[in-house]
Amino acid sequence: MIVSFELNGKDVHVETSSDRRAVDLLREDLGLAGTKESCGNGDCGACSILVDDKARLSCLTLAAQLQGRKVVTIEGVCGEDGRLHPVQKAFIESGALQCGYCTPGMVIAVIDLLNSNPSPSRNEIREAISGNLCRCGAYQKILDAVEEVVKDSKKEAS
Ligand code: FES
Ligand code: FES
Known part of the structure; x- marks a missing residue:
């Protein structure tokens, strides 16, 4: 399946499988390794990303659930000029x-x-x-x- 969403201000369309986790899509397929994985089961918060401005655990989110959403990872929180948040x-x-x-x-x-x-x-x-x-x-x-x-x-x- 193709998942389309806004990622750090840019539209992305990415081919993935229906059971791919968002953390794997971001880190492995899209190269955004700033999002960390530790427990992998919702207990530590290391994998948090913003989905429609709310923090979500990317280890418990399927890539398919990002469809049509606005997603911000740690790489996207700084200003356009690169200034730190x-x-x-x-x-x-x-x-x-x-x-x-x-x-x-x-x-x-x-x-x-x-x-x-x-x-x-x-x-x-x-x-x-x-x-x-x-x-x-x-x-x-x-x-x-x-x-x-x-x-x-x-x-x-x-
Ligand atoms: S990796 Fe621990 S909550 Fe996701
Ligand atoms: S886990 Fe090392 S600074 Fe928080």
């Missing part, structure tokens, strides 16, 4: 990563959160990333990074 920038500046394996999924989860709640409390941030596991235990710095993004966006708005 504010969440990516804050993660770097706050030292919110160690090995970085969970980071793409964490960034996607945080973008999803800020899309719906631009001013989350620390507890709301904690809740939003509760499905994303960090084996390095960088949680406190991740929370700090998200709080920095929120603080900066409030400053810009005032």
